[in-house]
Amino acid sequence: MSDVLPITKIPRHGLPPRALVVGDPDRATAAAESLEDAALIGQNREYRSYTGTWKGVPVVVSSHGVGGPGALCQFGELAEAGVRTFLRLGTAGSLADGITDGDLVIAEAAVRDDGVTQQLIHPEFPAFATPEAVVALSRAAPEAHRGVVWTRAAFSPLVLTLPMADYLAARVIAIEMELSTLLVFAALRGLRAGGVLVIDGDARPEHPDPSAYDPHRDVVAAGVARATRVALDALVELEGAE
Ligand SMILES: O=P(O)(O)O[C@H]1O[C@H](CO)[C@@H](O)[C@H]1O
Numbered sequence: 001m002s003d004v005l006p007i008t009k010i011p012r013h014g015l016p017p018r019a020l021v022v023g024d025p026d027r028a029t030a031a032a033e034s035l036e037d038a039a040l041i042g043q044n045r046e047y048r049s050y051t052g053t054w055k056g057v058p059v060v061v062s063s064h065g066v067g068g069p070g071a072l073c074q075f076g077e078l079a080e081a082g083v084r085t086f087l088r089l090g091t092a093g094s095l096a097d098g099i100t101d102g103d104l105v106i107a108e109a110a111v112r113d114d115g116v117t118q119q120l121i122h123p124e125f126p127a128f129a130t131p132e133a134v135v136a137l138s139r140a141a142p143e144a145h146r147g148v149v150w151t152r153a154a155f156s157p158l159v160l161t162l163p164m165a166d167y168l169a170a171r172v173i174a175i176e177m178e179l180s181t182l183l184v185f186a187a188l189r190g191l192r193a194g195g196v197l198v199i200d201g202d203a204r205p206e207h208p209d210p211s212a213y214d215p216h217r218d219v220v221a222a223g224v225a226r227a228t229r230v231a232l233d234a235l236v237e238l239e240g241a242e
């Protein structure tokens with residue numbers, strides 16, 4: 001049997017129990033550069049993974065790409081290799097007044113519009129963040145907004161109309177593509193998970209111009225840098241409870 005897992009090509013065993021997971025492989029590299037003793041432990045497809053130490057605590061940093069199905073492959077292999085606590089750092093569109101570019105959003109729960117977890121458990125099952133993860137992230141970023149986020153498989157609608165009005169009325173505060181998959185996966189496996197998201201635009205219908213979507217701005221990069229430190233600090237606070 002190979003020493004590495006087939007999809008992410010990370011080592012089969014022995015990873016630290018805490019992981020920061022991100023969409024973008026370059027974001028994983030940037031986060032790893034802030035660690036001590038960072039080492040690349042796997043690179044395949046969209047999955048780039050490192051180990052290292054943050055404030056004396058060993059962590060994994062790993063990218064899962066765009067979309068729930070591929071991300072679920074990464075979550076499964078990280079868990080097989082020893083990860084017990086997952087925090088996702090991603091970007092998201094705002095769905096609320098007062099939540100603007102570069103702001104941080106801590107997810108308390110997520111709408112399961114992810115297109116994949118319906119194949120794992122009934123749709124009535126909730127996607128909830130581990131309370132300790134929400135508390136640890138909130139301590140690390142007291143300025144962050146907190147609430148329910150909408151995880152949606154399709155980045156843009158084509159023919160069908162989004163149920164946007166319903167979720168705005170329900171006070172959902174941001175939209176992204178992978179978090180509910182992580183939260184459901186963790187709950188079903190008895191693991192811990194949470195997420196912090198950086199706002200990279202306004203996704204509400206009154207801002208309908210898709211060409212306005214630009215996650216490559218300084219204000220987003222600054223938010224991602226802050227959220228990286230926040231998530232790593234939260235992983236430190238969560239140390240030892242696995
Ligand atoms: O910045 P990441 O983590 O990739 O998250 C968001 O950005 C991607 C879309 O551009 C999707 O993966 C979405 O969830």
Ligand SMILES: O=c1cc[nH]c(=O)[nH]1
Nearest residue numbers: 091092093176177203
């Ligand atoms: O899914 C996403 C991610 C970032 N920004 C958005 O508007 N949507």
